[in-house]
Amino acid sequence: xxxxxxxxxxxxxxxxxxxxxxxxxxxxxxxxxxxxxxxxxxxxxxxxxxxxxxxxxxxxxxxxxxxxxxxxxxxxxxxxxxxxxxxxxxxxxxxxxxxxxxxxxxxxxxxxxxxxxxxxxxxxxxxxxxxxxxxxxxxxxxxxxxxxxxxxxxxxxxxxxxxxxxxxxxxxxxxxxxxxxxxxxxxxxxxxxxxxxxxxxxxxxxxxxxxxxxxxxxxxxxxxxxxxxxxxxxxxxxxxxxxxxxxxxxxxxxxxxxxxxxxxxxxxxxxxxxxxxxxxxxxxx
Amino acid sequence: xxxxxxxxxxxxxxxxxxxxxxxxxxxxxxxxxxxxxxxxxxxxxxxxxxxxxxxxxxxxxxxxxxxxxxxxxxxxxxxxxxxxxxxxxxxxxxxxxxxxxxxxxxxxxxxxxxxxxxxxxxxxxxxxxxxxxxxxxxxxxxxxxxxxxxxxxxxxxxxxxxxxxxxxxxxxxxxxxxxxxxxxxxxxxxxxxxxxxxxxxxxxxxxxxxxxxxxxxxxxxxxxxxxxxxxxxxxxxxxxxxxxxxxxxxxxxxxxxxxxxxxxxxxxxxxxxxxxxxxxxxxxxxxxxxxxxxxxxxxxxxxxx
Numbered sequence: 123x124x125x126x127x128x129x130x131x132x133x134x135x136x137x138x139x140x141x142x143x144x145x146x147x148x149x150x151x152x153x154x155x156x157x158x159x160x161x162x163x164x165x166x167x168x169x170x171x172x173x174x175x176x177x178x179x180x181x182x183x184x185x186x187x188x189x190x191x192x193x194x195x196x197x198x199x200x201x202x203x204x205x206x207x208x209x210x211x212x213x214x215x216x217x218x219x220x221x222x223x224x225x226x227x228x229x230x231x232x233x234x235x236x237x238x239x240x241x242x243x244x245x246x247x248x249x250x251x252x253x254x255x256x257x258x259x260x261x262x263x264x265x266x267x268x269x270x271x272x273x274x275x276x277x278x279x280x281x282x283x284x285x286x287x288x289x290x291x292x293x294x295x296x297x298x299x300x301x302x303x304x305x306x307x308x309x310x311x312x313x314x315x316x317x318x319x320x321x322x323x324x325x326x327x328x329x330x331x332x333x334x335x336x337x338x339x340x341x342x343x344x345x346x347x348x349x350x351x352x353x354x355x356x357x358x359x360x361x362x363x364x365x366x367x368x369x370x371x372x373x374x375x376x377x378x379x380x381x382x383x384x385x386x387x388x389x390x391x392x393x394x395x396x397x398x399x400x401x402x403x404x405x406x407x
Numbered sequence: 408x409x410x411x412x413x414x415x416x417x418x419x420x421x422x423x424x425x426x427x428x429x430x431x432x433x434x435x436x437x438x439x440x441x442x443x444x445x446x447x448x449x450x451x452x453x454x455x456x457x458x459x460x461x462x463x464x465x466x467x468x469x470x471x472x473x474x475x476x477x478x479x480x481x482x483x484x485x486x487x488x489x490x491x492x493x494x495x496x497x498x499x500x501x502x503x504x505x506x507x508x509x510x511x512x513x514x515x516x517x518x519x520x521x522x523x524x525x526x527x528x529x530x531x532x533x534x535x536x537x538x539x540x541x542x543x544x545x546x547x548x549x550x551x552x553x554x555x556x557x558x559x560x561x562x563x564x565x566x567x568x569x570x571x572x573x574x575x576x577x578x579x580x581x582x583x584x585x586x587x588x589x590x591x592x593x594x595x596x597x598x599x600x601x602x603x604x605x606x607x608x609x610x611x612x613x614x615x616x617x618x619x620x621x622x623x624x625x626x627x628x629x630x631x632x633x634x635x636x637x638x639x640x641x642x643x644x645x646x647x648x649x650x651x652x653x654x655x656x657x658x659x660x661x662x663x664x665x666x667x668x669x670x671x672x673x674x675x676x677x678x679x680x681x682x683x684x685x686x687x688x689x690x691x692x693x694x695x696x697x698x699x700x701x702x703x704x705x706x707x708x709x710x711x712x
Contacts, residue, residue, distance in 0.1 A: 130448050132583040133419010137608065161584035162416050162615055164608035202469065202510050223489055223510030262618040265555060265587035293418040293583045294447035296547060296554040300505060316669055318423065322448040328549040333505065347666045371636065378606035378637040 124278065124287045125401065126158075126306040128330060130322030132293030134312045135343035135367065140290040141168040142383040143310075146394035148252050152285045155250070156277065157257035158302040159292040160243060160270040166257055168382045171250035179258065179273045180239025181222040181266070186213055190234035197226035197235065218265055243270040247277070254279075267298040275301070286398070295325045303329065308401050309336045310364070316348035320355055327361065337404065341397075344369040364397045408569050409698045410577040412444070412596040414620070416612030418583030420602045421632040423450040424665055425687070426580035427674035429600075430455070432691040434539035437575035441537065442565035443544040444592035445582040446530065446557045454674055457535030457542045465545060465560060467529035467553030469509040471502045477521035484513035484522060505550055529553055532561055534568070541568050555587035562592065575699070585619045593620065598698045599627045600656065600690075605634055605641035613644065617651060627653050628697060630690055634658035654697075657690040659683055 127140040137159075144155045157165040184197070184206070195208040205219035206226060217240055227235045243260040256277050258270040279285050291302035303309055309330035313323040323340070330336045340356055345366040356363050367373065367383070367390075376386035384390045413426040423445070433439050443451040471492070473484065478499045485493040485500055492507035493500050502513075504527070514522045529552060532545035543565040547554050562579060569577045581592040593599060599620045603613040613629065620627045629648050634641040641658060648655045660682055668678035676684045 131419060131450075132417050161586050161589075162608075162612045164417070164611060167607045167611060200511065200515055202508075221508055221510060223508065223512050224487065225510050225512035225515060228487060228512060229515055260586060262585060262615060263590075263622045265590050267584070267586045294445075294554075295549045296447050296588070297550075297552055298586070299447075300550045304505075316666055317453050317672065318450045318669060321450060321453060325448055325549055333550045347663065349670050374636050378604070378609075378640055380607035 123308070123402065123405065124289065124306045125308045125310055126289040126291050126303045127310045127312060128291040128299060128303060128326055129293060129312045130295060130326030131313070131318060134314050134319060136312045137164045137168065137290055138343070138377055138383050139310065139312050139341050140288055141165050142390060143394045143398065144169070144253055144288045145382055145384045146391045147286055147398055153252065154254040154279050154285060154287040155256070156274055156287065156289045158271050158274060158289050158298070160258035160260045160267050160274070160298070161292060163257045163259055165290050166255070167380045169250035169253060169255055171248040171253070171255035173246045173248040175247040177245045178241045179243040179245060179270045180241050181220070181269050182224060182237040183217055183220055183222065183240040184215060184226050184235045185238050186215070187234045187236070190232045192232055194231060196229050196231060200225050200229045221266070222269070242266065245270070245274055267292065268301050271298055271301045295329045300329060300334070303334055303336065306336055307405055309338045310341060311338055312341045312343055313352055314344045314348065315342055315350070315352045317351060319348070320351040323352060323355065327359065339364040339401065341365045341367065343367045364400060365393055408574055408577060409597045410566070410579065410595055411598045411600060411694060411698060412579040412581050412593050413600045413602060414581040414589065414593060414616050415583060415602040416585060416616035417608065420604050420609065421659070422602050423454070423580055424669065424675060425600070425602055425630065425632070426578060427451060427454045428676040428687045429691055429694065430539045430578055431674040431676045432688060433576055433578065438572065439540040439576045439578060440565050440569040440572070440574045441540060441542040442562050442577065442579045443542065444558045444561060444579050444588065446545040446547045446554050446561065446588065447582060449544050449546060451542065451580050452544055454669060454672055455537040455539065455542055456672060457537050457544070459533050459535045461534040462531055464528045465530040465532050465557050466526045467551060467556055468527055469511070469524040470504045470507045470527045471509070471511065471513050472523050472525050473500055473502055474521045474523065475499050477519050479519045479521070481518060483516050483518060487512045487516045508552060527551070530557055532557065532564065534564065540574070543568070555591040558582070558588045558591035585615050589619065590623070593623055593625055596625050598694065599625045600694060601627050601629045602632055603629060603644060604632055605637040605644055607640070610640065610644055610647065613647070617653065626697065628656040628693060629653055630656050631658045633661040635660050654693070656693040657686050659686050
């Protein structure tokens with residue numbers, strides 16, 4: 123079972139929900155946790171894993187053998203991202219623009235190009251108690267998060283019975299979020315009951331349910347603020363509200379110090395287990 | 408014309424709330440233009456009630472399309488595609504447009520010329536009127552590529568409008584994270600106002616976004632939102648700022664009135680005169696001192712760095 127925790131909007135409590143879900147399930151199940159918010163991974167602050175392995179993430183970058191290059195400009199012509207420029211007897215490659223598609227290499231008439239990996243981030247792997255933990259970290263200044271997420275997801279222990287993989291997705295609805303949701307069995311969408319929360323929840327539903335065809339459920343965090351917009355929307359769309367976490371300074375304070383919700387308030391363990399059981403029931407019919 | 412960008416590393420720290428308040432406060436003293444650079448989940452429009460004047464399609468890139476009539480099912484396209492976008496079907500191949508990055512590798516390699524590259528309409532951008540000034544904003548269609556490119560487009564339009572109208576200030580509400588749309592939002596800014604929270608993750612994200620603004624040599628100011636939720640961590644963040652030589656522009660208290668204002672669809676500074684607004688006024692002063700007054704002083708003194 124793969125559950126991706128997403129939200130559209132940032133700061134709604136995705137990491138709070140994802141980490142507490144993992145901690146609540148670890149007693150009964152083999153749990154794997156992947157932090158896919160590679161631009162700002164935070165789950166490690168709550169799960170405090172021991173990192174045992176590190177691996178660099180590279181994207182392929184073309185390298186030119188100038189002894190063979192005749193500056194014909196074909197590589198620049200086929201590059202959809204304008205990552206190569208050929209001006210006279212000069213050839214420039216702009217690494218940040220390169221998507222690593224390899225088209226320039228396939229199209230070079232002189233066979234003057236090959237690829238070398240360029241580091242854009244790292245994957246860290248380890249254990250947080252019984253939880254198998256992994257996170258991706260994008261290097262600062264690098265624009266593309268998706269390759270790091272793609273490599274991180276290779277660690278998914280897919281379809282093994284009795285194993286649940288929990289993915290903490292980045293905010294938004296663009297490529298990195300899609301990459302985190304693709305292949306999941308269930309999208310758990312965390313939102314808050316405000317106009318911002320509702321606006322972004324709609325977008326998250328559009329990606330998870332309408333575009334990727336995933337079953338979705340909602341967790342309302344900071345319940346008690348704002349208005350009933352989120353509630354009304356979920357009812358109208360037939361989206362189940364699986365849990366509510368009230369707005370409470372007694373919850374906000376420990377969370378701000380890195381104490382997971384289920385540790386600060388053990389009664390939530392059962393709520394998260396119920397939530398998981400509900401998902402399994404619905405998923406397995 | 409000066410350009411400031413509101414960033415945070417993480418979402419949900421109050422970027423839009425603060426950007427909207429700055430827009431309100433700044434517009435009382437000078438002419439401003441606004442850009443919402445969060446094209447994934449644009450929220451500024453929820454508190455500025457924009458009246459759309461113009462809107463256009465955003466063509467972000469291209470997608471490959473396989474013509475089933477000419478496809479000979481050789482599978483070369485699937486072999487060269489590094490994004491897993493070519494799907495094998497019963498009697499041929501098909502491109503899944505979601506993972507397709509429009510690189511055209513398959514287009515060039517197809518021996519049967521069965522692939523064409525088609526423009527992909529990935530969103531829409533808007534020019535709107537608000538009571539504070541022009542707002543440029545956009546919607547990226549969910550799950551589409553090129554949010555960074557759309558951010559650049561929105562910002563470029565906003566800059567052109569600001570230059571044309573001789574506006575004093577362009578305020579950019581940035582997207583979360585440190586990746587491609589954030590880099591696009593931050594480039595060219597005279598000042599980045601970094602919003603953080605007094606939480607373990609807030610401090611972590613602040614360090615990441617600060618590394619980014621330093622990388623691109625953008626002057627930064629920090630604002631701690633909901634500072635009283637955890638005063639000890641707020642102090643730590645303040646200390647971190649001092650150590651890094653980044654001025655702290657202000658500390659906003661946690662106050663439900665902020666959410667109330669949001670529900671009413673107005674900037675919090677317009678909704679109340681309370682402590683939050685008083686602190687926002689001080690923050691606006693700091694921002695002004697850093698980008699407008701200081702640069703004017705250096706000009707009048709004829710100082711050349």
